[in-house]
Amino acid sequence: MVQKVISDIESEIGKPYQQLESIINEHVLQIPSEDLRQVVKVLTQKHGYNHLSTITAQITKEDPDYIEVLYHFWKGSGFTLLLRLEKENPVIDSIIDFIPGVDFYEREVAEMYGVHFNLRDGTPPLLLPDDWTEGPPMLTSEKE
Amino acid sequence: MIFQLLFYLIVFPGLIFQFLSAWVFEWFDRKMIARFQRRVGPRWFQPLADWIKLLSKENILPKGSNEGVLTLLPIISLCSVVTAGIYVPVAGFNYFSFEGDLIVILFLLSVPTLAYYLAGIASIGIYSVLGGSRSILQFFSYEVPLLLALSGPAILAGSWSIQNITSSQIVKGPFIIFQPLGFILAVVGLIGKLNRDPLDIPKAKSEVIAGSLTEFTGIKLAFWHLVMNIQAVVGIFLLINLYLSWSISITPLLSILIFVIESLLMIVILSVISAIFSRIRIDQLADIGWRILVPLALLQLFVVILM
Amino acid sequence: MEKITIPIGPQHPLLKEPLSLLIDIMGENVLGGDLRLGYVHRGIEKLAQTRNYVQNVPLIERVCGICSHVHTTTYCYAVEKLLGIEIPARAQYIRALMCELERIHSHLLWLGILCKHIGLDTIFMHTWHNREMVLDIMEELSGGRVSHAANKIGGVRFDLDQDHGPMVVSILNKLRVEIDKLRDVVMYEPTIRARTQGVAPLSPEEIRQFGVVGPVARASGVDVDFRRDDPLPPYDQLKFSVVTNQAGDAWARTLVRVEEIEESMKICGQILQDLPDGSVEIRASRRVPAGQVVVRAEAPRGELIYFLRSDGSDSPARLKIRTPSLTALSILPKQLSEIQVADIPVVIAGVDLCIACADR
Amino acid sequence: MIRNLIGKIYRWAQKNSLWVLHFNTGGCNGCDIEFLDLLTPRYDVERLGILAEGSPRHADVLICTGPVTRQTQKGIWQIYSQMPSPKWVVALGSCSNTGGVFYDSDTVLGGIDKVLPVDLYIPGCPVRPEAIIEGLIKLQERI
Numbered sequence: 001m002v003q004k005v006i007s008d009i010e011s012e013i014g015k016p017y018q019q020l021e022s023i024i025n026e027h028v029l030q031i032p033s034e035d036l037r038q039v040v041k042v043l044t045q046k047h048g049y050n051h052l053s054t055i056t057a058q059i060t061k062e063d064p065d066y067i068e069v070l071y072h073f074w075k076g077s078g079f080t081l082l083l084r085l086e087k088e089n090p091v092i093d094s095i096i097d098f099i100p101g102v103d104f105y106e107r108e109v110a111e112m113y114g115v116h117f118n119l120r121d122g123t124p125p126l127l128l129p130d131d132w133t134e135g136p137p138m139l140t141s142e143k144e
Numbered sequence: 145m146i147f148q149l150l151f152y153l154i155v156f157p158g159l160i161f162q163f164l165s166a167w168v169f170e171w172f173d174r175k176m177i178a179r180f181q182r183r184v185g186p187r188w189f190q191p192l193a194d195w196i197k198l199l200s201k202e203n204i205l206p207k208g209s210n211e212g213v214l215t216l217l218p219i220i221s222l223c224s225v226v227t228a229g230i231y232v233p234v235a236g237f238n239y240f241s242f243e244g245d246l247i248v249i250l251f252l253l254s255v256p257t258l259a260y261y262l263a264g265i266a267s268i269g270i271y272s273v274l275g276g277s278r279s280i281l282q283f284f285s286y287e288v289p290l291l292l293a294l295s296g297p298a299i300l301a302g303s304w305s306i307q308n309i310t311s312s313q314i315v316k317g318p319f320i321i322f323q324p325l326g327f328i329l330a331v332v333g334l335i336g337k338l339n340r341d342p343l344d345i346p347k348a349k350s351e352v353i354a355g356s357l358t359e360f361t362g363i364k365l366a367f368w369h370l371v372m373n374i375q376a377v378v379g380i381f382l383l384i385n386l387y388l389s390w391s392i393s394i395t396p397l398l399s400i401l402i403f404v405i406e407s408l409l410m411i412v413i414l415s416v417i418s419a420i421f422s423r424i425r426i427d428q429l430a431d432i433g434w435r436i437l438v439p440l441a442l443l444q445l446f447v448v449i450l451m
Numbered sequence: 452m453e454k455i456t457i458p459i460g461p462q463h464p465l466l467k468e469p470l471s472l473l474i475d476i477m478g479e480n481v482l483g484g485d486l487r488l489g490y491v492h493r494g495i496e497k498l499a500q501t502r503n504y505v506q507n508v509p510l511i512e513r514v515c516g517i518c519s520h521v522h523t524t525t526y527c528y529a530v531e532k533l534l535g536i537e538i539p540a541r542a543q544y545i546r547a548l549m550c551e552l553e554r555i556h557s558h559l560l561w562l563g564i565l566c567k568h569i570g571l572d573t574i575f576m577h578t579w580h581n582r583e584m585v586l587d588i589m590e591e592l593s594g595g596r597v598s599h600a601a602n603k604i605g606g607v608r609f610d611l612d613q614d615h616g617p618m619v620v621s622i623l624n625k626l627r628v629e630i631d632k633l634r635d636v637v638m639y640e641p642t643i644r645a646r647t648q649g650v651a652p653l654s655p656e657e658i659r660q661f662g663v664v665g666p667v668a669r670a671s672g673v674d675v676d677f678r679r680d681d682p683l684p685p686y687d688q689l690k691f692s693v694v695t696n697q698a699g700d701a702w703a704r705t706l707v708r709v710e711e712i713e714e715s716m717k718i719c720g721q722i723l724q725d726l727p728d729g730s731v732e733i734r735a736s737r738r739v740p741a742g743q744v745v746v747r748a749e750a751p752r753g754e755l756i757y758f759l760r761s762d763g764s765d766s767p768a769r770l771k772i773r774t775p776s777l778t779a780l781s782i783l784p785k786q787l788s789e790i791q792v793a794d795i796p797v798v799i800a801g802v803d804l805c806i807a808c809a810d811r
Numbered sequence: 812m813i814r815n816l817i818g819k820i821y822r823w824a825q826k827n828s829l830w831v832l833h834f835n836t837g838g839c840n841g842c843d844i845e846f847l848d849l850l851t852p853r854y855d856v857e858r859l860g861i862l863a864e865g866s867p868r869h870a871d872v873l874i875c876t877g878p879v880t881r882q883t884q885k886g887i888w889q890i891y892s893q894m895p896s897p898k899w900v901v902a903l904g905s906c907s908n909t910g911g912v913f914y915d916s917d918t919v920l921g922g923i924d925k926v927l928p929v930d931l932y933i934p935g936c937p938v939r940p941e942a943i944i945e946g947l948i949k950l951q952e953r954i
Contacts, residue, residue, distance in 0.1 A: 022742075022743050023743045023744060023745055024532050024533070024742065024743070024744045024745075025532075025744070025745070026745050050659050050660070050662075051659070051662055051675075052662055053662070053747070053754065053756045053773060054756055054758075054771065054773035056758045056769070056771040058760060058768075058769040058771075060760075060762075060768070061762050061768065070758070072745060072756065072758070074681070074747070076680070077681070078681075078745055078747070080745070099660065099662065100660050100661055100781075101660060101661035101662035101663070101778060101781055101782075102662075103781060104777055104780070104781050105773075125489065126488055126489060127488060127489040127492040127810055127811075128489060128492065128918070129489060129880075129881045129882040129918070131881075134917075137494065137497060137917065137918075138496075138497060174857075177572075177573075178855070178857060180573055181572065181573050181576035181577065181852060182576060182577065182580055182852040183576060183851075183852045183855040183857060183858075184855050184857070184858045185855075185857060185858065186857050186858060186860065187827075187858065187860070189827070190827070190828065190860055192824075193823070193824045193827040193828040193860060194824075194828045194860075195824075196820060196821065196823075196824035197821070197824040197825045197827075197828045197871075199821075199824075200821035200824065200825060200897070201871075201895040201896065201897065202895040202896030202897070203895075204868065204893075204895055270455060270457055270458075271457075271866075274455075274457075274792070341570060342570075342642065344570065345793070348570065348793070349464050349570075349865050350464055350465045350567070350568040350569075350570075350796040350865075351465075351792060351793055351795065351796060353463070353464060353865040353866045354865060354866045354868075354869065357866075357869075358866045358868060359868055360868065361868045361869070361895040362895055365868075365869065419572075419573045420573070421571070421642045422566065422569040422570045422571035422640075422642040422643055422646055423569055423570030423571075423642075423646070423793075424642055424645060424646065425645075425646065425791055425793040425794070426479060426791075426793060427479065427791065428645060460886065461834075461883055461886035462832075462834045462867070462886060462890050463865075464865035467835060467840055467843045467844075467847070468835045468838075468840050468843065469834075469835055469836065469837065469882075469883050469886065489882050490837055490880060490882045490883050490886075491835075491837045491838070491839075491877070491880065492837075492880060492882070492918055493837065493878065493880065493913040493916050493918060493919055494913075494916040494917065494918050494919075495913075495916075497916065497917075498913065498915070498916050501915070509912060510912055513839045513841070513906075513911070513912045513913070513936070514839060515839055515840065516838075516839040516840040516841025516842070516843070516844055516937060517840065517841075517844065519839075519841070560844065575851075576850075576851055576852055577852075579847075579848065579851035579852075580851055580852045580853060583848075583851070583853050596845075596937075596939065597841045597844065597845065597937045598841055598936065598937060805840065806840075807838065807839045807840045
């Protein structure tokens with residue numbers, strides 16, 4: 001069933017995507033960060049994948065100068081979109097207009113990893129105090 | 145003559161008696177509510193300990209609120225409630241009775257509600273302003289049915305003095321038999337006046353913390369608690385005199401005993417109601433007040449007049 | 452009447468935990484509110500990277516005091532999946548038993564808090580008195596009233612001998628009698644119904660848009676329950692029905708949670724009935740092979756998701772926890788738009804906030 | 812002579828009527844639930860004269876649970892200053908005593924004694940209701 005969704009996305013956007021097996025019992029699809037919005041549009045409107053569990057950001061030891069951002073969807077079974085952003089200026093377009101519930105997750109990723117979300121009116125701090133000066137905490141101590 | 149007057153003023157129906165009866169009322173009420181909740185409830189000297197502790201606390205005045213009003217209001221409401229207590233006959237004993245003292249008592253009993261409102265406005269905090277405005281909103285919805293209900297016995301007895309009302313009850317039998325609906329309305333009105341549980345909207349703990357009393361500390365708070373309790377005691381004695389005072393003619397000792405039992409019974413009724421019902425919203429109260437209570441009170445009045 | 456802003460600030464009798472909610476009101480009706488989280492942010496995800504896998508179990512248990520067992524269960528399943536080991540069936544059943552007991556005590560706690568906020572302290576006292584029975588069971592089984600330290604990687608720390616089963620069943624039956632009484636009170640008591648009916652309704656579309664999960668979603672008709680849709684091991688062998696309600700307002704949420712207590716008691720009965728015997732744990736190596744895993748479980752408040760990545764060393768490389776209360780908080784400002792000031796406690800309590808969960 | 816008599820009466824009254832204000836400074840709400848358990852029928856502290864109060868103005872004892880996170884730091888001092896003068900601070904649970912499991916997180920300052928003068932430490936994670944009652948009785952004896 002998930003294969004049909006993936007082939008549908010590829011036909012919709014016209015670019016073949018690489019499917020990974022990196023997460024146990026989840027289907028992972030790696031997509032470049034610029035056409036995140038079209039993929040999410042296809043997923044939410046055509047296939048009803050509107051339950052986005054959360055957004056995880058991480059820095060892997062293999063390529064330390066990239067931030068991986070994972071969008072965990074769920075409908076029957078897990079489905080994850082994987083994006084890679086340069087660590088120097090991580091920029092992603094926000095998908096808050098497709099799924100309003102994403103607001104808290106984007107704000108948390110923004111303040112923990114310093115990722116900049118455009119297409120939304122700024123990312124006020126969610127969890128960190130207002131007078132937080134030492135920069136995104138997860139960047140400083142991430143085990144390189 | 146003067147000593148007798150002083151004795152009446154200070155000791156019997158006056159200050160000392162009302163302080164004690166207020167503490168007994170608070171203890172019995174908290175004990176009953178605790179027993180309904182399967183709890184043990186406070187010890188006998190708890191209200192006294194609370195009161196003295198509040199006296200010993202530091203007196204803080206919030207910045208910007210004018211200090212005179214805040215200290216004056218509790219004193220005014222305490223005086224008004226105590227004087228109301230003096231006029232209410234206790235177990236048939238009534239020295240200061242004159243024609244029309246029922247109206248005086250009702251007026252003096254509603255002075256603390258207005259003082260509560262002013263206290264809310266005077267202490268600048270948001271919660272106290274909200275609590276104060278809510279107490280006035282609530283005042284309009286329970287006061288009219290209460291007054292109508294209490295005027296029933298007066299009409300039946302044909303006079304505005306409690307002494308005559310009680311004596312006519314001895315002849316005709318307790319008024320509760322003639323107008324049970326009036327009694328129920330009076331109890332509901334009393335619950336509204338005392339801000340007790342189903343109608344404790346002005347001091348709702350989870351919405352406006354402590355209503356107007358949020359900013360009060362120390363001795364002022366002690367006075368406010370005392371005012372609330374004495375108001376309750378006076379209200380209960382008033383209801384007993386107007387509706388259940390058939391026992392005056394028998395020997396004085398027995399009538400005092402029956403009077404005490406009746407007042408304890410009234411406290412049980414109040415704490416049962418406060419343990420059963422949850423707090424209702426201010427708009428629901430206004431809607432109930434005007435759509436149900438007032439017509440019932442008018443109906444009760446017609447029945448009394450026709451009788 | 453000009454607009455006033457009420458700060459339901461870090462300290463308020465309404466909130467057990469610090470949360471800043473600025474609600475602007477006009478007279479008695481509420482115009483809107485905005486939310487500030489982060490008062491309980493202890494950076495657990497960052498701390499998890501400085502501790503090894505075994506040390507993380509007590510840390511993960513302190514994410515939230517009410518649903519501590521569900522957190523350690525999900526974490527241990529994630530690590531066991533990475534290790535590729537399967538814990539014995541008896542341990543899975545005991546984990547599920549503790550999860551269900553925790554759901555009962557969490558829902559009872561919530562019912563008490565809701566009734567306390569609408570002024571009915573009697574039900575608060577009775578509900579919490581009955582809740583003590585559930586805590587006694589958990590203390591009898593695992594030694595701890597609130598945080599039970601029941602889980603470890605590779606199984607469970609304690610075992611149920613013969614007289615534990617009947618003891619739990621007898622206490623649960625006593626509890627069922629009490630809860631039936633409470634359910635009738637909550638159902639037919641006019642003032643509770645008057646205070647909660649029609650307050651802050653949520654339509655299924657809003658629920659789906661904001662990704663809300665758990666009893667709040669089920670009360671609006673969205674039938675999502677991760678014990679059935681994405682079950683962890685023992686739940687696929689257990690038969691239970693998912694309680695849903697269509698009304699979607701605070702009253703429906705009350706009914707859903709009270710029914711779920713009933714459901715959880717049935718599940719506990721089933722678990723105790725066909726409890727497989729055998730060992731309770733197996734050896735698990737401290738070093739976890741490299742890999743990533745996502746595990747979803749049904750906490751008392753909804754879907755709980757753990758993302759765990761290991762890089763072969765003995766401490767996790769990245770741990771991401773998303774608790775259901777975060778979704779409930781994202782929909783809270785939306786609910787505060789057309790209610791009265793007196794309804795604020797019902798709305799806040801209705802959503803059953805666990806801010807320690809949300810802030811991590 | 813009169814002065815210490817009045818002082819003795821005040822102390823007796825304060826001893827038997829402790830009004831408590833609870834403030835969670837960032838903990839995992841395990842200790843908060845155990846504190847709320849005190850009001851329930853099994854542990855009922857009203858028989859000791861202890862009431863849970865909502866407003867800092869009415870309270871004598873401030874019970875703090877949870878490690879002090881940087882964001883609640885401002886709130887704590889404000890609440891402590893609002894309470895009338897003979898007041899005490901009780902640190903409930905090991906998080907509140909020393910920061911507990913989260914001691915080395917950078918958003919946590921550690922125990923409550925880093926911000927307020929603490930009179931009583933009650934250990935336990937989460938602290939048992941019996942331990943809280945024991946602590947409060949010790950506080951009463953000290954007054």
